[in-house]
């Protein structure tokens with residue numbers, strides 16, 4: 373198979389002719405060759421998006437919405453193909469791609485399709501004789517750079533609100549997981565999104581991604597990925613003072629108090645870290661246990677972790693697939709060494725599975741590490757794999773100190789039956805999202821994003837529409853008052 377860039381409504385080769393294979397992380401065999409965009413291709417994509425902007429932005433909002441609703445229907449009609457492509461390219465277990473990634477993607481386009489003609493400006497009560505109102509205008513051409521962990525869903529989180537608000541798009545998927553973005557481009561054309569409104573340019577982050585962040589023709593850049601790359605994007609965006617939206621890393625505290633329902637907490641905490649092989653910015657990667665229940669909890673949690681079925685992502689029985697690339701697998705495994713060097717205890721995993729059928733893939737066993745201190749590297753750095761660091765605490769004050777003791781502030785969770793404690797922690801946690809007696813819930817209506825080194829701006833909900841629009845304030849002199857500043861006799 374061979375895939376091209378999508379620019380100006382056409383699938384085209386990169387001007388350089390360059391391609392790169394995308395690999396199946398189950399066995400590292402090539403799935404397809406994909407064209408790699410360079411700077412000249414990004415220039416073409418920006419020019420196409422600029423040409424498409426006037427018509428798309430002035431189209432009746434309800435008509436833009438109707439197109440997005442049709443796209444949601446087409447995603448559902450092509451659900452199985454999208455689920456298989458996503459699993460093949462990323463390693464997501466097919467049961468998750470079917471039950472979560474594809475339905476959530478359709479739901480996101482449907483939500484913002486419905487939102488398109490409901491997001492509005494305001495009238496402001498100002499001094500007598502004047503009408504003041506605001507217009508929410510699209511920003512222009514937006515650049516969007518997404519990572520490899522949830523390519524299908526994350527492109528919808530970025531493209532749906534941007535399109536509903538009337539922007540046009542240059543999107544760069546991660547070079548290792550471009551396949552579902554290119555399939556969505558095809559469905560967008562079928563849904564009636566005019567040519568040039570969405571342009572997809574797979575390519576290297578250091579080339580195509582960096583140039584999107586620098587490009588003078590792009591008015592805003594929205595990025596999901598590592599904090600280090602996010603900072604590079606902020607620097608690159610300074611040339612034309614782009615709006616920047618960043619959804620970066622996390623080291624989510626998942627706190628289990630002594631009064632929690634342990635069955636629910638064990639199950640939810642396993643989901644918090646092991647879903648998608650732990651490759652999630654909101655993963656509950658710091659499991660914090662009250663000392664009174666720590667031993668019992670850890671025993672049950674370890675038994676559950678060891679029972680998770682690893683296997684080919686295309687097998688419907690698989691509960692955990694491979695990590696998305698060999699490079700990343702090696703990075704995750706290197707943290708077992710980091711843990712050992714700092715006196716941590718590896719309770720489970722910390723290695724690749726030994727089963728012969730998994731030997732060529734990017735697999736890592738569910739890994740549980742007891743850290744000596746919450747200041748250790750394994751309790752501070754984002755590992756981004758099936759790797760959970762266990763910490764204990766003795767009371768609420770210590771729990772809060774540990775939970776807020778990182779530079780990140782994205783997802784967080786707590787398990788307790790004490791209502792006041794639950795809301796007190798919801799207030800005091802340094803985080804963009806808090807789940808109480810649950811973990812990792814998302815919905816297109818609920819704002820998603822972080823604080824501190826986890827970035828700024830919010831995806832989804834009304835907040836996403838605010839991110840993809842700018843406010844214009846309009847003043848009207850309705851009583852035709854003559855300004856009093858230079859009183860002179862009337863002519």
Ligand code: TAP
Pocket residue numbers: 517518519520521544545546547548575576577578580581582583585596597598599601602604605619620621622652653754755756
């Ligand atoms: P990043 O470098 O942040 O990659 C994310 C996206 O940014 C990819 O599309 C990448 O392109 C692109 N990119 C890379 N350099 C860029 C630049 N200078 N300008 C613009 N775009 C650029 O992440 P990674 O290296 O793949 O993973 C490293 C670590 O980042 C992970 O271990 C994890 O801790 C974190 N991470 C976090 C998230 C989330 S959801 N917050 C997602 C992925 C990774 P290419 O990949 O095509 O080069």
